[in-house]
Amino acid sequence: MSSGQNLSAGCPPVGIQLEGIILPPVLTADVVLGLLGNIVALWIFCFKLKNWNPNNLFLFNLVIADFLALVSLPLRIDALLRGHWVFGDVVCRLNLFMMFSNRTASIALMTVVAVYRYFKVVHPHHRFNRMSKQQAGFVAVLVWVLVISPRLPMLAYNHLKGSGNRTQCFFFTSYKEASSAIIFLVGMHRTLTVVEFILPMTLLLFCSIRISCFLKGRKLGKSEKVAKAIRMCAAIVAIFLVCFLPTTVTTIGVWVIRSFRPWDCASFYTFTQLTIVSLGLNFMNSALDPIVYIFSSSMFRKALLGALSPILVCRKDRSGSSESSSGTQSTSQHELKSLTESRASKAI
Template sequence: MNCTNVSSITNQTCSVDPQPVSISVLICLFLMLGFVLNIFSLWVFKYRTPEWKSGTFLQFHLAISDLILCPLAPFLTVYLSLGHWPFGHLMCRLKIVLLFIHFYGSIVFLTLISVHRYISVVYHSQEFRMKQKDFVKKLCVGVWAFVLINGVVCCLFLGTSTVGNHTLCFSIHQDQYTTVYFAFNFALLIPGFLIPFTILLVCYGRLARSVSSINIYHQKGKLMRSKSRKMMAVCLLIFVLCFAPIHVIQAVMVVVKKFYPGHYRLLLQLETSYYASWILCIANCCLDPLIYFFASNNFLATFRSSLRKIGVRFQTTREDNEHDSPQTTHVFPTPRVIKRKIIDS
């Protein structure tokens, strides 16, 4: 957007310019890669996982939420490249619904996977509803209902509008939606990001203390510690790198638009930063499959088998042959405890 004035009082308007082409290209590439990875993940869950556990259901639905955004790749690429939405009002609303379902569906399912991992490792010998498949199925239905309702409500209040000779869709420069953007942003910021992020930090903080007591001299314990730490690192990376920037920039942007609407140059910079944060946010479609590798040996084995069919081979180590299931993981006594028992005997 090229603004010729910094104040709306003079009745001068702004002309819309496209975003840098690099943003469009990277968004398209990440969506295409995410499409391939998540189609493969769904295929593994559907046809190569004979027995689904409670954690498998959560991973399956996370893959679906990542896949939902991929069909938008050509539409987003054209929109950002032209600075104009040529696909009509209905497609604009569909875009808003799919964006909300993807962003908040991925956040909630990722949080539930973290809670499930924490409960399975730390409270392996106790019964929790998160370990029951029927409860997890109902929980997944509830998550889809939550994100779908929020997406539909938002799209009913938002839509296309004309600025100059350009049609905009879900843009901060749609002046008639300024109050709506401001209200929706902070209404969804707490339940959609801050609460899930807090839950994830608490779960992984306690899980880190638990896995530190695992006996690394036992092969299964060593493998369990390694996988748990890798999974914690990936989940935290996704939240910090993919979801945090877009929420921070979006919050600043709606505040500036609401209370300082004349600062066009700042809004332009924030808008470009906002779309750049989309690149990081969409990258979670490519990072989420790493969680499936660390959570399921069957997924890793199927991935390696598929690569071997095209000539790529891996050297199988002893660790890969160890069975690691979150449902049957045990925390072993540390060497100090074992040594003390020997002395006492």
């Protein structure tokens, strides 16, 4: 096929290839580890945490976002294992909407947590630190509105490709198969994918550097509060780099090929496959976020330790009672032996 024909006809549809091998085990690990950590976090927030502050409210919304993102993954794993999508158009739309909306919400809420900690440390007297729970709730609602609004058009279009046992539910499209509306929607999605990495990453680096410089300038670098603040920022930056940088790079690659080399179908396929595979790292974020809860909230840490202490005490008591029982049994046997010998000597 010539270049001119490629330009007019476009590239054929992209099916499941590399991601069918790599994604199922990665997404399964994300779901198992993520649901375990986030269910424990939900339990602590709902039943063990007595005093709420704005930071804990932001973290609670982060748990909700991670939980909903993880709940959407089993259908995706099923489709990858089968090799095709069997749940129909409506479920496909909802599945894609939940995956991408809650991933974006997770990114936004992690950034809010880091900015809140920045003001607490660097600007302790700023009015931002006097935020009430109601104001924090308004900020959380605003974040959800800003996150969900650009994703709502995903619900308006059919994202199924193929038919029968070749049906796929993808938000990544080839040129040939898509309408102009879908191509625009996918372009907007790619723009959001890049922006939602670069902007939060810039804010996180700024907060981390400013916190570190501020505390070193005041010679507070060894205080416990300082160490916790820096660890929290470092943890979020590390999670961002590991989980979201690969998707950003591959998305930019698809964008460049789509714009400047539309005849290069081989490169388009490669970057599209890598973009889909990198989604596995995106959702690893939801499994790693409990680390953020531990670093960011002293109340959460205390509630977690308070919830675990009865289990640890119970195990210690069992171990101690086992040793005591063993010692008692040994003493009883010794006493019985002495009594038997005494009776034998009397009989003689």
